[in-house]
Ligand SMILES: Nc1ncnc2c1ncn2[C@@H]1O[C@H](COP(=O)(O)OP(=O)(O)O)[C@@H](O)[C@H]1O
């Protein structure tokens with residue numbers, strides 16, 4: 001029996017899905033603005049971040065209202081708490097995309113043409129991981145979600161391994177050091193985006209299975 | 225039902241009210257500086273002022289004995305039956321005083337349906353329970369009565385369950401069905417207002433859920449005032465909530481404000497379940 005207020009949960013779902021799509025698109029657009037050194041595109045990423053911020057506030061309000069007025073339990077309650085946490089992760093992903101775009105704008109002003117192949121190497125898997133984790137959340141796919149932490153670990157390693165490459169590039173082209181330093185920060189943002197993808201995956205598992213795997217052996221195992 | 229963020233087909237806003245955004249309905253029932261005494265020495269309601277909007281659900285909550293039922297029974301002047309009562313101040317419906325000496329109480333009660341805590345069907349058939357007041361008023365035309373029965377039972381979400389046994393005794397119904405029959409009876413005369421005094425307190429959670437869903441439907445047509453000691457019920461079904469304590473109105477606001485951010489510490493203590 002669907003109660004009359006059940007559709008409020010559907011509205012919450014819709015908002016999360018919309019936010020997830022916007023967050024993934026923000027990362028994708030931020031990366032593209034870097035590859036194309038396109039200042040207009042970078043500026044748009046920063047402007048669009050407002051929509052994510054606004055959605056986070058709306059989701060918080062709707063979730064708090066649902067908890068206060070509808071007293072959800074079991075799966076309904078997990079859905080609401082996961083919506084609250086996932087919206088926060090998605091907002092942070094938006095912030096990282098926005099921060100990447102800010103650095104792209106700086107690089108556009110520096111007018112330095114640099115090799116971004118290290119960023120391509122971490123950017124593609126990071127974007128893929130975000131899309132996967134969002135997919136798992138939306139589909140309620142705990143099995144696939146369990147593989148996300150492993151992908152995150154790979155991204156961590158790519159990020160760490162790129163330090164040496166950046167040092168080599170800066171030694172070879174010291175006049176472009178400011179641009180390469182921006183790239184190091186962009187790499188760090190992408191590494192963080194992987195962390196957010198992992199958090200979303202962990203929330204998905206909680207949503208579907210009711211089990212909190214944070215700080216447990218299961219998390220450690222899933223990274224191997 | 226598995227819990228995912230997968231979307232189902234629905235239209236935004238359909239079914240759910242969400243936070244109230246539409247412009248407030250003009251006030252319909254107004255309680256003004258109202259005091260009520262069961263006898264000249266026992267005052268049970270003190271200086272009440274509240275405006276009840278049309279086609280919304282307004283809930284009265286508060287600890288038992290705080291005067292919720294007394295106020296509710298004043299709205300249709302049910303208390304008139306009690307000797308020695310006295311009131312000060314006024315209650316108006318659509319701008320007209322219900323205490324106007326020229327007003328016939330019968331015509332007031334026609335505009336107001338009432339549902340009680342204990343469902344109280346007459347010892348008659350389902351059909352006769354609904355048409356009883358029409359028969360009393362001398363309306364006996366078969367086709368008209370049939371029409372009223374079907375409309376009322378549909379309105380009370382009971383038609384599908386009883387349409388094949390209208391001639392059977394109302395006492396054969398389950399508790400929840402009996403209560404919905406009482407709601408059907410209350411809307412048979414097409415009132416404007418429905419007063420409900422703890423309509424679910426004798427029902428199990430499933431039957432309660434059905435009545436709550438029904439209340440949500442009925443408010444499209446009726447102005448509903450419900451007394452409930454179940455705070456979650458007030459939170460679920462009402463648009464406005466009035467919290468009473470010792471005969472005084474402590475706080476009256478949009479339901480989400482009362483439950484999410486009450487202004488008065490007594491209200492907060494009560495809705496949080498740590499009263500007294
Ligand atoms: N018929 C009556 N005669 C005298 N006192 C009454 C009568 N009905 C209720 N009261 C008193 O009026 C106060 C409010 O009662 P009531 O309106 O039934 O409260 P509530 O519905 O909030 O539980 C209580 O103190 C109660 O004892």
Ligand SMILES: [Mg+2]
Pocket residue numbers: 292293294421451
């Ligand atoms: Mg009472």
